[in-house]
Amino acid sequence: MTEPTDGVLRPSDHADSAAPSDGGDDITQPRLGPVGWMRWGWRQLTSMRTALVLLLLLAIAAVPGSIVPQRSADPNGVTQYFTDNPDLAPVLDKLSMFDVYTSPWFSAIYILLFISLIGCVLPRTKHHWKALRSQPPRTPARLGRLDDHRDVTVTVPEGQDAAAVAAAAVESAAAQLKKSGYRVARYDGRGSFSVSAERGYLRETGNLVFHAALVGVLIAVGVGGGFTYTGQRVLVEGQAFANSLLDYSSFNPGRFVSGDTLTPYSMTLDKFDVNYVAPGQPGGGQAGDFVAHMTTQAPGGSPQDGDIRVNHPLDVQGDRVYLLGNGYAPTVTIRNAQGEEVFHDSVAFLPQDANMTSLGVIKVADGMPEQLGLIGFFYPTMNVLDSGALTSTYGALEYPVLTLRVYAGDLGIDDGTPRSVYTLDPSNMQQLAGGDSGTPALRLMPGETQDLPNGLGTITFDNAAPAGASGYDGSVKRFVSLSIHRDLAGPWVLAFALLALFGLLAALFVPRRRMWVKATPRGGTVHLEYAGLARGEDPTLAAAVDQMVEKHRGSLPAESASTDPSRPDTGKVD
Amino acid sequence: MPGPNSIFLDEISLLLVWTAVGVYVLAFIAYAIDLARRSDLALKAKDQVVARELVTAGGGGVLDTSAGAPASGPSFTDKPRYLWARMGTALTALAFLFHLAATVLRGLAAGRVPWSNMYEFALTGLLLIVMVYLISLTRYDLRFLGSFISGLAIVLLGGATLAYHVDVTPLADPLKSVWLVIHVFVAILATSLFALAFGLSVVQLLQTRRERKLIGAPVEAAGRRSFLRTLPSADALESLAYRFAIIGFIFWTFTLIAGAIWANDAWGRFWGFDTKEVWTFVIWVLYAGYIHARATRGWRGTRSAWLSIIGFSAVLFNFTIVNVFFKGLHAYSGLTQ
Numbered sequence A: 001m002t003e004p005t006d007g008v009l010r011p012s013d014h015a016d017s018a019a020p021s022d023g024g025d026d027i028t029q030p031r032l033g034p035v036g037w038m039r040w041g042w043r044q045l046t047s048m049r050t051a052l053v054l055l056l057l058l059a060i061a062a063v064p065g066s067i068v069p070q071r072s073a074d075p076n077g078v079t080q081y082f083t084d085n086p087d088l089a090p091v092l093d094k095l096s097m098f099d100v101y102t103s104p105w106f107s108a109i110y111i112l113l114f115i116s117l118i119g120c121v122l123p124r125t126k127h128h129w130k131a132l133r134s135q136p137p138r139t140p141a142r143l144g145r146l147d148d149h150r151d152v153t154v155t156v157p158e159g160q161d162a163a164a165v166a167a168a169a170v171e172s173a174a175a176q177l178k179k180s181g182y183r184v185a186r187y188d189g190r191g192s193f194s195v196s197a198e199r200g201y202l203r204e205t206g207n208l209v210f211h212a213a214l215v216g217v218l219i220a221v222g223v224g225g226g227f228t229y230t231g232q233r234v235l236v237e238g239q240a241f242a243n244s245l246l247d248y249s250s251f252n253p254g255r256f257v258s259g260d261t262l263t264p265y266s267m268t269l270d271k272f273d274v275n276y277v278a279p280g281q282p283g284g285g286q287a288g289d290f291v292a293h294m295t296t297q298a299p300g301g302s303p304q305d306g307d308i309r310v311n312h313p314l315d316v317q318g319d320r321v322y323l324l325g326n327g328y329a330p331t332v333t334i335r336n337a338q339g340e341e342v343f344h345d346s347v348a349f350l351p352q353d354a355n356m357t358s359l360g361v362i363k364v365a366d367g368m369p370e371q372l373g374l375i376g377f378f379y380p381t382m383n384v385l386d387s388g389a390l391t392s393t394y395g396a397l398e399y400p401v402l403t404l405r406v407y408a409g410d411l412g413i414d415d416g417t418p419r420s421v422y423t424l425d426p427s428n429m430q431q432l433a434g435g436d437s438g439t440p441a442l443r444l445m446p447g448e449t450q451d452l453p454n455g456l457g458t459i460t461f462d463n464a465a466p467a468g469a470s471g472y473d474g475s476v477k478r479f480v481s482l483s484i485h486r487d488l489a490g491p492w493v494l495a496f497a498l499l500a501l502f503g504l505l506a507a508l509f510v511p512r513r514r515m516w517v518k519a520t521p522r523g524g525t526v527h528l529e530y531a532g533l534a535r536g537e538d539p540t541l542a543a544a545v546d547q548m549v550e551k552h553r554g555s556l557p558a559e560s561a562s563t564d565p566s567r568p569d570t571g572k573v574d
Numbered sequence B: 001m002p003g004p005n006s007i008f009l010d011e012i013s014l015l016l017v018w019t020a021v022g023v024y025v026l027a028f029i030a031y032a033i034d035l036a037r038r039s040d041l042a043l044k045a046k047d048q049v050v051a052r053e054l055v056t057a058g059g060g061g062v063l064d065t066s067a068g069a070p071a072s073g074p075s076f077t078d079k080p081r082y083l084w085a086r087m088g089t090a091l092t093a094l095a096f097l098f099h100l101a102a103t104v105l106r107g108l109a110a111g112r113v114p115w116s117n118m119y120e121f122a123l124t125g126l127l128l129i130v131m132v133y134l135i136s137l138t139r140y141d142l143r144f145l146g147s148f149i150s151g152l153a154i155v156l157l158g159g160a161t162l163a164y165h166v167d168v169t170p171l172a173d174p175l176k177s178v179w180l181v182i183h184v185f186v187a188i189l190a191t192s193l194f195a196l197a198f199g200l201s202v203v204q205l206l207q208t209r210r211e212r213k214l215i216g217a218p219v220e221a222a223g224r225r226s227f228l229r230t231l232p233s234a235d236a237l238e239s240l241a242y243r244f245a246i247i248g249f250i251f252w253t254f255t256l257i258a259g260a261i262w263a264n265d266a267w268g269r270f271w272g273f274d275t276k277e278v279w280t281f282v283i284w285v286l287y288a289g290y291i292h293a294r295a296t297r298g299w300r301g302t303r304s305a306w307l308s309i310i311g312f313s314a315v316l317f318n319f320t321i322v323n324v325f326f327k328g329l330h331a332y333s334g335l336t337q
C-alpha cells in the first residue's frame, strides 16, 4: 500500500515513486524533437538506474589498478612489469592500465556519475527547500486503510459534550506530537477533528548534504591538489636544509604552485635514533622507534627543537615533514698521491635488506689523474657467509665494515647528463680493485686508512664518534630521507568527508514519517484513530504509533477510556 | 612490547583458539540438525495460509515492507522453541567465551591490541562477527544463520590459525598509531555487519525462489519440506539485511576516512590508490550501489540481494587474497614474503 511519495522528489524510477502507467520510462517514444531527445537523455542520465550502473562500473573500473602496478604509486613496479611482460605491457599501456585512475575511461565514469549526481540533487534540493516550509498534508479520509493504525473508543463522561472532548483530545495529541519534533497542522471538519503531523525532514536534508559533500570532496581533491607540493631531500646528521627549490633533490609542484614562493625556513638534522630488538628475542633484529631530532628555524625566529617519527610528521611553517627512510652515511676522506684532500663527505648508502647491508657510490671528479668512482658496500655488523660472501647480520653498529670496488676513467658527469648520485656507470671506466681486477676490494673499519690501488693515494673511513666513545657506537653517521609536503586539499577533503558522514547518518537513520490523530464524536463516545505512514525505511514505525497511543491515553478522560484491542498487525487487503 | 611471558601466554591463547574452534564445530552441527528438522516442526497449515495470501497479493512485491510485521511468514521476533537451535546458540556462546579469552590473551602476550597481522585480524574479526551475531539474537531470531556464522568461524579461524599464525613480535613503526586501534577495529566491525547482511541476503534469495514457486502452485507442492518455511518472508529478510548493511556501511565510511587520515600521517598523502585503498574504495562503492539498488525500481529484491553478496565477497577477498598476494604499502600481514 504505497502511496505516491509527495513531499520528497525522487528520480522517476525510485522504488517509492508511483509506477508510470505506460510500464517504464525507457520505452522510446516515437517522434521526439531535439529538445525532447535532450530531455529524455537528461532524464535517463539522472535516473536511479543510471546512477546505480555508473556506481557499479566505477567499482569494476577501479579493480585493474590493484592488479597492475600504477605509475603513481609504484613506478618501479611498472618498469619491472615492462621487463617481465615485454609483449603485454605496451598493450596495457595503450589502455592506460598503468594510470588507471587518471585514464580517460575511469575519468569518464566518475565525471558522468557526478553529472548525474548534480542533476539529481539540484532539483531535489529545490523541492526539499519548498517542502521545508509547507504544511503537513491533509488527513486522509480513511485512516483505517493505513498499515499502522490503532483505534480507541472513549466514553464521554456525564455532562460533557462529545465534540468538546474530541477537540480537546486532538489538541493534546497535537501538543504531544509537536513536543516530539513533529510539524503539525489541524484539519477539522466534516464531523471530525484531526491533526496531521510530519517529522524527519532531516532525512532528506541528510541525503542531500551527503551527495553534495561528495561533490565537495571531488572538487577539493581536484582544486586543492593544484596548490599542493611535495619534495624530497636526504639529510645526513649535522646537515641543514633550506626550504628553497635548489635545496630539494626532487620537487613535485601542483599546477598552481610557483617554486619561488616557498615559505622560507631551515632545518637541521641533529641526530637520528633507532632501536633494534636484540637477537634471540621475538622479532630479533627488527628496527623500530625511528626518530629524527631536528632543529628548525623560521627567518627572524629562534631555533626550535622538533622530532619526526613515523606517523608523526613535523609541522614547520605550514609544511609537514615526513620521515620516509633512513640509513648509514659513511664518512670517507680521499687524498691523492700528493696528500691533498680530493674528497671528504658523508655519503648516503641505501639499505638493501633488513640488516642494513647498504650500497653507495662515491664519485671523485677532480684532483686525480683520472676520475675515480667507488662502489661501496657497508655492513653495520659484518659476517661471512658459507659462500665466502660478506653480509650484515644485525642493523646496529657491532662490527662495521666498508668494502669498496674502485674504478678509474670517465664518470660521464661532465656532459651535463643528469646522473643519479646512487648509481655508477662503469662502462667507460677501468676496474682497479675488487671483482675480476686482480686486486682485492678495499676493506675498512671506522678510523682506518688504506692505500688506493696503483699508488693513487689513500682512503680513510672516518670514525664519526666523538673522542672517547666506546665500541663502534656512533662511529658511522646516519642519514634520513625526508619528504616535505604542503597540502591545501587535505583539510577541505576531510571537512567534506566528515560532512558526508554526518549527512549519511541522518539520511539512513532519521525516520521520516507522518502521523495522524483523528477524533470523531459519536453520540456518547468519541472514536479516536491513530495512524502512521513511513516515508522510506522506517523499521520502528509500528512501535512509534503504539507509543503515541500509550502516551496520549494519559490525556483522555481517564476512568472511561477503553481501548479497542483489535490491533491489526497484518496489512488489510480490502 | 611483548613481555617476558609472551610466548607462554600465546601458547595458552592458541590452545583456547583450538578449543573455541572445536566448540564452534559442535555448534555448527547442532545448527545444521536444527535446519534439517525445522521443516518437520513447521505446520503445514501455516504454509497454506501463506500461499493463499501471496496469491491474493497478486504476485508479491506489492507488500509494503515498511509496514512493521510482514504479511506472511513468521517474523523475526517470534521465538519458537527449536531445541537444536537453542543448543547451537548455547554452544556458540560457549565457543565465543573461549574465543574471547584467546583474543585477550593474545593481546596481553603482545602488549598491544590483538589486530596487527593476518592471524590477529582473523582472530579479532571472527570474534566480532560472532559477537554481533549473538547481540543480534537478543533482538531478532536469526538462528537460521547460526550454521553460516559458526561455519565461517570454523573455516576462517581454523584456516588462519593453521596458515597465518605467527609468534608475537614488536609492532613495526608504521603500525604504532592510535589509528591502528580505531581504523582497523571499525573495519572489522563493519565486516561483521556485512557478514550478517550477506547471510540474510543469501537466505532471502532462497526464500524468494520458494515464494515464486509457491504462487500458483498446488497446495501439495507448497507443503514441500524445507526449513525455509519456518523463516520470515523474503521481504522481511531483505529489510533486515538492509538494516545490517547500512550500519556496516556507516562504519565502512568511517574506516575509509580514518584510513585516509592515518595514511596522511604515515605516508604524507591521504589517498594514493594503494592496493588496499583501492579495495576499500571498491567495497564502499559496491555497498553504495547496493543501497541505491534497494531504492531503484526493478532492482529491489533479488538484484540488490546479489549486490550485498558481491559486496561481502569483495570484503572477504580484500581480507584474504589482497592481504596475502597483492603488493602494496599495507604489507602488514606479518608473513614473511
Ligand code: HEM
Residues within 6 Å of the ligand: A010, A011, A014, A046, A047, A048, A049, A051, A055, A113, A114, A116, A117, A118, A120, A121, A206, A207, A208, A210, A211, A214, A504, A507, A508, A536, B288, B291, B292, B295
Ligand atoms: C558518487 C556517487 C554516489 C554515491 C557514492 C551515492 C551514495 C548514496 C548512498 C550511500 C545513499 C544512501 C543514503 C541515503 O539514503 O541518503 C544514497 C541514496 C540515494 N542516492 Fe545516491 N549516491 C551517488 C550518486 C547518486 C546519483 C547520481 C543519484 C541520482 C540519480 C543518487 C540518488 C540517490 C537517491 C534518490 C537516494 C535515496 C535512496 C533512498 O530513498 O533510500 N545518488 N546514495
